[in-house]
Amino acid sequence: MKIKLGELFLICVKIGALLLGGGYVIVPLLVNEFSKKRNWLTREEIIDFYAIGQCIPGIIAPNTIMLAGYKLRGKTGAFCALLGLIFAPFLAILTLASFIGILLQSIIMNDIFWGVNVAIIILIILTVKEVWSVSIVDKITFLLFVSAFLMCIFGISPALIIVLAIMFGIVRSKMPKGGAK
Amino acid sequence: MIFLLLCFEFAKIGLFSFGGGYATLPFLYHMSEIYNWFSLNELSQMLAISSITPGPVGLNVATFAGFKTAGFLGSLCATMSIMLPSFIFVVIISKMLKKFKDSPILTSVMYALRPATAAMLAAVAFRLFFESVVKFHSLSDFYFKNIDIKALLLLFVLFIISLKIKKDPLIFLALGAIAGLLLHFNHILFIIPHA
Known part of the structure; x- marks a missing residue:
């Protein structure tokens, strides 16, 4: 099955337009479009891309969608996905650049984002629920979850947490029991 | 030439910032200090706009800063060059x-x-949750009156909805936006006499 670049681009435009309130919203959006609606990727793959997206330089959301695009259609796919993702935000910024003042004072705009911010909490909770079923599979992964959660709450940099998790994975695979899994 | 300089500076940001969009901010502040492209004050405004438009904040600020510096072409240069290092890494990692x-x-x-x-x-x-619903930053400033009851209620309702229906993220974002407007209806009424 070869995925059409045009279709990939358009879906990424949609994702880019809905990407409100921080990069992590990319996960529910990707899962919904690439996994649930189209079966192009599995949920696990998307979670992996998000994890890897945090350890390469740059901004997480575009990194994640480029990794997904690469998986689907190689370099061209990654480029297409990136172009799609930045399309709507780019236009929005160019349009708004001209009337900053009015917008900054707009109480209505603040009210809308007040509600959107609450909705985002729900989106993330739903994502965590889904990710939970594929990632917390035994006691070790549960402990990893709890410790990573606490580290994150206490302000340890995500990059460091990811690096620690990678090191844990490598060490575990070197141990006789872990390698046998 | 300004475009080459823009490309170079933003590619540098793309290469050295890790993590969320806010990781690019220290670089941009530094940039406003060494070049006369935009002032610190303008940068804060750009940040405010960038965080309420769709898209990652870091990328949006780059687009904005590029636009401020050199117009449309400037914004194109900034956006493309901030993503270039990541693109190269994505290709290598994927292989x-x-x-x-x-x-x-x-x-x-x-x-x-x-x-x-x-x-x-x-x-x-x-x-x-603590930032936008409970408004609680440390133990010493915990007051029940700080809790945004409307936000808590909206969160609860949205959660119930999420259990009942098939969930397209768009629905929740739209519901949130509508609820934001409706629950603060008094703002709309008050704007006109105060203007």
């Missing part, structure tokens, strides 16, 4: 992933990475 797909090390690394990623997402939800 490595393909090559080592079935290696036990990679399987084990992914086994450890997934719960860590889930935990970091959960931590984001946790932090957002």
